[in-house]
Structures are given as C-alpha cells and as structure tokens.
Amino acid sequence: MNRRALVRRPSPRLAEGLLTHIDRVPVDLALAERQWEAYVAALQAEGWETIEVPPAPDCPDSVFVEDTVVMYDDLAVLTRPGADERKPEVAGTEQVLRDLGYRIARIEAPGTLDGGDVLKHDGTVWVGLGGRTNRAGIDQLAAHLAPLGASVVAVPLTKALHLKSAVTALPDGTVVGWDEVVDDPAVWSSYLPVPEEPGSHVVLLDDSTVLMSSAAPRTRALYEERGLRVVAVDVTEYEKLEGCVTCLSVRLRG
Numbered sequence: 067m068n069r070r071a072l073v074r075r076p077s078p079r080l081a082e083g084l085l086t087h088i089d090r091v092p093v094d095l096a097l098a099e100r101q102w103e104a105y106v107a108a109l110q111a112e113g114w115e116t117i118e119v120p121p122a123p124d125c126p127d128s129v130f131v132e133d134t135v136v137m138y139d140d141l142a143v144l145t146r147p148g149a150d151e152r153k154p155e156v157a158g159t160e161q162v163l164r165d166l167g168y169r170i171a172r173i174e175a176p177g178t179l180d181g182g183d184v185l186k187h188d189g190t191v192w193v194g195l196g197g198r199t200n201r202a203g204i205d206q207l208a209a210h211l212a213p214l215g216a217s218v219v220a221v222p223l224t225k226a227l228h229l230k231s232a233v234t235a236l237p238d239g240t241v242v243g244w245d246e247v248v249d250d251p252a253v254w255s256s257y258l259p260v261p262e263e264p265g266s267h268v269v270l271l272d273d274s275t276v277l278m279s280s281a282a283p284r285t286r287a288l289y290e291e292r293g294l295r296v297v298a299v300d301v302t303e304y305e306k307l308e309g310c311v312t313c314l315s316v317r318l319r320g
C-alpha cells in the first residue's frame with residue numbers, strides 16, 4: 067500500500083498556541099522546528115511519504131494538522147474546528163487533498179469537530195464530545211461515514227482537550243489511556259491503562275510498529291513486551307501546547 071501522510075511546518079507564532087488544561091511555559095521555537103524535522107524524518111524512515119500542507123504562519127496551532135480533517139478510505143471530511151482561532155487552518159488542508167484526488171465532505175455550522183477527537187479502529191469511529199466537538203459535528207460525521215460502513219460512537223470527554231489526548235489504539239485494537247483523563251474506560255472492550263501521560267498517544271506506522279513520545283520510557287517498555295516495535299521521538303515543545311505525536315500528521319489511505 068502507498069503510505070502517505072500530511073504534515074504542516076510549525077508557524078513562527080507556535081508559542082502562542084491555545085492552552086486549555088495546562089499552564090503556559092516558554093516554547094523554544096528553534097527546538098520545536100528541529101523536533102518537527104525529526105518527526106517527519108522518522109515517518110520517512112519508516113516508509114511513509116510525507117506531503118506538506120502549505121504553512122499557515124498566522125495560525126499558531128497549524129502544525130497540529132490532524133485537527134483539520136478526518137480521513138476515511140477515499141473520503142476527506144474537512145473539519146470545522148471548535149476554536150475560532152483554528153478555523154482558517156482548514157483551507158490549506160482542503161487544497162492539498164483536492165489536488166491529491168480525495169472526495170471531499172465537510173462539517174458545517176453549527177457543527178464543530180476537531181480531528182483530534184476522532185479515534186478509528188476497524189470500522190468503529192469513537193468521537194470525543196467535549197470542548198471542541200459538539201453533537202451536531204458528530205451527527206454530520208456519522209452521516210458522511212455511514213455509506214462507507216463506519217459506525218460512529220460519541221464518547222463524553224470532560225478531562226482532556228481531545229479524545230486522542232486521553233486515548234489512542236494499538237494495532238490490535240487495544241485502547242491505551244492515561245487513567246487520570248479518561249472519563250469512562252468501559253467504553254472500550256479492551257482497555258489498557260499506561261503508566262505515563264505521553265505514553266497514551268501512538269501513531270500506527272504498520273501492523274507491528276508504533277510511533278510515540280520519548281517522554282514515556284516505561285510505557286515504551288510495556289509496548290515492547292507486547293511485541294510491538296517502537297519508534298520514539300522528542301516532542302517536548304508540542305507537549306507544552308497540549309499536542310502529541312498524533313496531532314502532527316494525518317495518514318492517508320490508498
């Protein structure tokens with residue numbers, strides 16, 4: 067399979083990014099730029115072609131490209147981010163996906179939905195219903211994905227910015243989470259609490275390889291004990307902005 071991922075270079079205004087659940091600490095822009103280059107290099111080293119969405123220098127959070135679109139097979143559902151500051155980010159993602167030939171749908175007002183709230187595994191799409199994503203956004207996503215056979219499940223979210231700030235899924239479908247910010251682990255039939263907050267975010271690179279933050283060595287060991295190969299990257303500057311490894315890319319199918 068052709069493995070491609072969207073990425074978006076950080077804005078020079080990155081340090082002004084939105085914060086909801088954590089206090090602001092200084093962001094080192096030069097270090098953030100090096101970490102972004104290393105993140106992109108890690109994807110490429112694992113066989114992923116990276117496609118850059120044109121930068122949005124006036125949008126501090128634009129590096130978190132995951133929030134601008136939900137991909138499902140050949141369909142790109144452009145989001146309508148819950149934070150007004152982030153709404154202008156979507157246009158650049160739309161242009162790239164149109165040029166690549168994806169079918170386009172969109173979340174419309176009054177719906178809001180951030181890609182970081184959407185966790186997909188094997189035909190089920192869990193969507194965090196919380197600060198950034200509302201019921202209308204979830205209903206619209208469900209309508210767009212129903213013809214593709216996906217079933218959308220709303221998951222109440224009160225303790226984290228996005229659903230994928232709290233949980234992600236391993237290749238076998240086990241949902242991994244940092245208990246302190248998971249509202250109800252019983253939503254998932256297979257749930258594994260992890261010992262470090264940054265350990266709960268994984269990007270699936272293939273059936274046995276995950277990309278994760280290097281700030282979670284005990285969780286890394288746990289994943290390796292389960293037979294996974296782990297690629298770890300430093301994303302400290304993005305973690306200061308409530309970001310994580312998932313937010314920095316969008317994997318494309320086909």
Ligand SMILES: CN(C)C(=N)NCCC[C@H](N)C(=O)O
Pocket residue numbers: 083084085086127130132133149152181182183227228229230231307308309310312313
């Ligand atoms: C899964 N996560 C966490 C994301 N997809 N996005 C993070 C966005 C962070 C940004 N400062 C904001 O507040 O929007």
